[in-house]
């Protein structure tokens with residue numbers, strides 16, 4: 001019996017002595033794991049077959065999509081191109097839960113389009129709120145649009161954030177990666193502005209002109225992703241109401257589009273927004289909402305000038321200057337500020353307190369006034385928002401940022417053997433959609449080359465590629481044309497590839513916050529996912545340190561004979 005990754009944490013039955021590998025139990029019913037998968041899956045998976053009854057085939061990442069709580073329909077699996085062996089896609093299950101939030105269309109079919117199979121990715125029901133979108137007070141037109149898009153129930157963080165933003169609080173939204181933070185701020189904004197908004201008795205919207213919401217994101221990819229999310233909700237007829245202002249794209253075209261389309265929402269990167277604003281082509285004085293997505297990164301030293309301009313200008317009536325008698329208070333009253341990240345260091349809490357209007361911290365199941373949070377005094381430093389706090393603040397920020405559905409492992413390998421370890425890891429886990437992180441740009445190509453030479457379709461994504469190349473690569477990866485995306489920190493934040501079932505760190509992340517964001521590219525919306533860190537022997541202590549800081553088990557392992565072998569900690573220490 002080979003066992004699925006998803007079962008590790010709950011089903012450990014025994015430890016095999018000599019290799020100290022875990023032998024795992026299985027509580028899932030045979031019916032759920034039965035024939036179709038058995039036919040398609042190969043030997044890779046967990047060692048431990050001696051003890052557990054063989055139920056007809058190995059369980060691999062594909063089986064992560066199976067949960068005992070809900071009933072599934074099964075569909076044919078479509079192989080992802082480039083794999084050594086044709087195997088299952090992890091996401092070919094139909095799920096029909098209580099509120100059918102799981103009736104979610106994947107962002108994109110990850111299998112070749114020719115398959116004609118409309119897949120439904122299984123997500124974790126527990127992530128969803130017991131309340132409906134209507135109960136949260138969203139306007140009927142907006143709820144209709146959401147339903148049309150297959151979004152029928154809010155996640156917990158959406159359920160907490162939507163009413164609080166509607167009450168005009170400034171908020172800091174913190175919840176783990178892939179928990180739906182984007183809609184948590186978009187929905188209350190779209191309830192107030194644009195064609196789907198709540199009907200008002202005394203509608204002052206006619207008097208408003210210009211941009212009403214500015215959303216800032218640290219990367220083009222994330223910016224574009226947010227634009228697509230807004231477009232999806234607005235529907236094809238009103239797409240022009242959102243405008244992307246990301247770097248790397250033609251600036252004059254963006255300026256022309258601003259003039260022609262008169263968008264109510266702009267989404268962009270700090271540099272481009274502030275550039276166009278400084279040129280007088282973007283008028284945001286009447287803006288009602290300012291969102292900083294991945295706020296901890298946006299408030300880092302790198303972005304300080306652009307962010308300063310944005311914070312000074314957005315939602316600030318012309319004529320007021322920072323020397324006005326009310327100073328920042330006058331500005332505050334003009335806009336609602338929404339700060340969002342899976343990792344919120346104390347520095348962000350401090351900033352939010354100083355700009356905020358009754359600011360509150362919103363988490364999945366709690367809403368806390370920021371004033372009630374004890375924040376240590378800052379330590380001066382000029383590197384970034386995280387490091388402007390003591391290292392404990394970095395650690396504090398990362399705690400609770402990881403979805404519980406993730407499983408973490410690490411293994412050691414010499415630098416020159418890392419790609420081979422990656423290959424063995426992919427096969428042992430039968431991973432279909434893999435993101436491999438490195439710290440620098442230069443070695444990415446080499447890794448891609450080596451993977452391709454071993455028959456694994458791979459591609460690279462980094463900031464040196466042009467905007468078009470970046471979006472093409474990403475699209476092809478999402479569409480399943482490549483099995484592995486080899487990338488750097490650029491892709492660590494916010495990137496939503498629902499099908500991603502494995503994240504691999506080929507280089508160690510710089511700290512636990514970086515680990516958390518990289519890891520969060522898998523296990524989206526409560527799906528199962530695996531994170532494997534491949535490090536050198538003398539770096540293993542760093543992983544163990546991060547494990548402590550993050551308070552998640554990161555288990556030592558190795559990949560032998562097409563299988564994942566989990567070690568007892570003592571064997572490696």
Ligand SMILES: Nc1ncnc2c1ncn2[C@@H]1O[C@H](COP(=O)(O)OP(=O)(O)OP(=O)(O)O)[C@@H](O)[C@H]1O
Nearest residue numbers: 104153154155177178179180181182342494496525
């Ligand atoms: N209520 C919902 N029902 C179904 N799917 C949803 C819902 N809310 C969000 N999603 C989907 O869940 C996925 C993750 O959402 P999102 O990208 O907003 O997560 P996040 O918390 O911002 O993650 P990160 O911290 O990595 O940026 C997206 O594919 C999104 O479309």
